[in-house]
Amino acid sequence: MPDVHSRTRSIHDQKPVAVPKIGRWIGGAALALSAAVFLQILVTNENMQWDVVGEYMLNPAILSGLGMTLLLTFLAMVIGLLIGVVLAIMRLSSSRVFQIASWGWIWFFRGVPPLVQMIFWYNLALLLPEISIGVPFGGPKLLSWPTNDLITPFSAAIMGLAFTESAYAAEMLRAGIQAVNTGQTEAAATLGMTRWQSLRRIVLPQALKIVIPPIGNDTISMLKFTSLVSVLALPDLLYSAQMVYARTYQTVPLLLVATIWYLVLTTVLTVVEHAIERRLANLRHDRPRKAKGLFSFRLFARQQEVLK
Amino acid sequence: MTASAVNGPLLKVERLRKSFGTHEVLSGIDLAVNRGEVTCIVGPSGSGKSTLLRCLNYLERPSSGAVFLNGEPVGLRWKGDRLYEMSFNQLSIQRQRMGMVFQSFNLFPHMTVLENLIEAPVLVKRVPRTQAIREAMDLLERVGMCERASYYPAQLSGGQQQRAAIARSLAMKPDVMLFDEPTSALDPELVGEVLAAMRQLADDGMTMVVVTHEMGFARDVADHLIFMDGGVIVEQGRPAEVLTSPQHERTRAFLYRVLNESQGV
Numbered sequence: 001m002p003d004v005h006s007r008t009r010s011i012h013d014q015k016p017v018a019v020p021k022i023g024r025w026i027g028g029a030a031l032a033l034s035a036a037v038f039l040q041i042l043v044t045n046e047n048m049q050w051d052v053v054g055e056y057m058l059n060p061a062i063l064s065g066l067g068m069t070l071l072l073t074f075l076a077m078v079i080g081l082l083i084g085v086v087l088a089i090m091r092l093s094s095s096r097v098f099q100i101a102s103w104g105w106i107w108f109f110r111g112v113p114p115l116v117q118m119i120f121w122y123n124l125a126l127l128l129p130e131i132s133i134g135v136p137f138g139g140p141k142l143l144s145w146p147t148n149d150l151i152t153p154f155s156a157a158i159m160g161l162a163f164t165e166s167a168y169a170a171e172m173l174r175a176g177i178q179a180v181n182t183g184q185t186e187a188a189a190t191l192g193m194t195r196w197q198s199l200r201r202i203v204l205p206q207a208l209k210i211v212i213p214p215i216g217n218d219t220i221s222m223l224k225f226t227s228l229v230s231v232l233a234l235p236d237l238l239y240s241a242q243m244v245y246a247r248t249y250q251t252v253p254l255l256l257v258a259t260i261w262y263l264v265l266t267t268v269l270t271v272v273e274h275a276i277e278r279r280l281a282n283l284r285h286d287r288p289r290k291a292k293g294l295f296s297f298r299l300f301a302r303q304q305e306v307l308k
Numbered sequence: 309m310t311a312s313a314v315n316g317p318l319l320k321v322e323r324l325r326k327s328f329g330t331h332e333v334l335s336g337i338d339l340a341v342n343r344g345e346v347t348c349i350v351g352p353s354g355s356g357k358s359t360l361l362r363c364l365n366y367l368e369r370p371s372s373g374a375v376f377l378n379g380e381p382v383g384l385r386w387k388g389d390r391l392y393e394m395s396f397n398q399l400s401i402q403r404q405r406m407g408m409v410f411q412s413f414n415l416f417p418h419m420t421v422l423e424n425l426i427e428a429p430v431l432v433k434r435v436p437r438t439q440a441i442r443e444a445m446d447l448l449e450r451v452g453m454c455e456r457a458s459y460y461p462a463q464l465s466g467g468q469q470q471r472a473a474i475a476r477s478l479a480m481k482p483d484v485m486l487f488d489e490p491t492s493a494l495d496p497e498l499v500g501e502v503l504a505a506m507r508q509l510a511d512d513g514m515t516m517v518v519v520t521h522e523m524g525f526a527r528d529v530a531d532h533l534i535f536m537d538g539g540v541i542v543e544q545g546r547p548a549e550v551l552t553s554p555q556h557e558r559t560r561a562f563l564y565r566v567l568n569e570s571q572g573v
């Protein structure tokens with residue numbers, strides 16, 4: 001006890017010194033150093049050819065490729081979700097035939113890579129030279145088209161992307177619909193609602209709230225998946241850039257142009273998704289949520305989910 | 309609607325049986341509910357009370373036997389001499405005439421109280437929106453929920469939610485109201501406000517079938533008390549008679565148990 005009397009200040013007079021966070025300081029320093037090296041490469045490496053990047057950022061060919069990428073993303077998502085809703089409802093119907101048909105579709109299109117599908121759809125004419133509407137099994141045909149008139153790089157790309165999305169969307173929507181309490185459909189039934197009314201007004205609005213975050217995530221994935229269409233020589237963002245550097249041999253700067261545009265688009269989509277989620281959270285008065293900063297959300301959290 | 313139907317009981321149950329797999333939950337129920345009457349169904353849990361109630365509006369399909377609303381079979385229809393099961397959408401027309409209140413309220417969480425009330429009248433009955441809102445506000449007034457019209461269910465207490473759910477059912481102007489243990493999920497201090505709303509409804513002449521554990525409510529409000537056990541009606545009659553001088557041993561044992569419990573023993 002020699003110490004006690006030498007002390008001149010009470011415990012109530014001062015704040016304790018915090019535990020030193022040495023690990024954080026070391027780690028932070030290492031990361032800052034890495035970032036500095038990376039930035040130095042970005043800025044000083046001549047091969048980046050930033051002047052060329054700047055020159056092509058708003059090039060008409062690149063911009064029209066950007067438009068194609070957005071169009072493909074939009075159409076594939078809309079068609080995929082529409083098919084997905086039908087598949088989810090079929091999967092949950094009490095009819096075995098519907099269940100099996102839906103299961104089979106989901107099994108196939110979730111299992112086959114979209115790139116393989118696209119090439120397959122593009123070469124459909126080799127399998128079916130002609131597509132016709134009429135009585136099957138050798139009956140008369142009412143309408144008939146050569147397959148090669150129907151299948152363009154664009155339609156093959158849309159099919160490959162939308163069918164893949166439909167399989168994933170169906171599973172998400174099924175989970176969302178199942179998460180809605182059966183008491184909700186019973187309440188709707190006792191109020192005299194028909195099946196369709198109950199689905200449209202009671203079940204789907206609640207299910208959609210549950211699946212909007214994963215749908216937003218899928219949209220961002222879809223935007224990136226559209227780059228696969230370059231194998232069909234469809235001029236999307238990536239293929240437009242490739243066409244330029246095939247001519248000028250400025251490979252790195254044009255890939256940078258494409259990279260920057262992809263990052264811009266995914267960032268915009270992420271912000272939009274975040275805004276929609278916040279809106280939904282505000283509508284759900286049971287769970288008040290704190291607004292978070294721009295960098296504490298999604299971009300990182302979602303990526304982890306995808307990687308796991 | 310034929311003349312005989314109007315004179316007969318509003319709701320009639322004939323030789324109703326219901327099995328889940330090999331387990332028979334209801335073993336032959338006969339029952340009549342007259343217009344304007346309050347019928348309370350009591351009994352130990354697992355006695356089939358709730359299943360019986362859910363068979364009345366065909367939320368459960370009876371294994372055999374039938375329920376009649378105003379003389380018409382519920383969920384079934386005649387075509388000549390053949391009997392057909394109704395489609396869900398045909399059934400929905402009959403269900404409009406039978407309101408139901410659930411133990412777990414089942415308000416629509418994505419709608420305000422007012423939207424919950426006007427949803428079915430506007431969607432199903434094509435009532436003009438302004439008229440539906442006016443009628444809904446009257447109903448909310450009756451259950452003392454006017455100030456909560458623009459609240460979401462999750463912002464309300466259990467008692468408030470259940471009163472809103474009662475108003476929602478009434479908005480369809482049903483002929484009969486079915487209550488499936490409406491106060492069982494409530495905190496004890498909130499039971500009274502829901503029972504008061506139900507009592508008021510009974511006073512207004514609504515035909516009600518109430519599955520409940522609230523013996524006080526049954527004694528004071530019911531015109532007809534039914535005691536069920538093991539899938540059958542053991543005893544029924546005027547509540548005063550059944551409660552004070554039960555004829556069956558099973559009824560006596562049940563009443564002894566619940567009355568002692570309710571006194572906090």
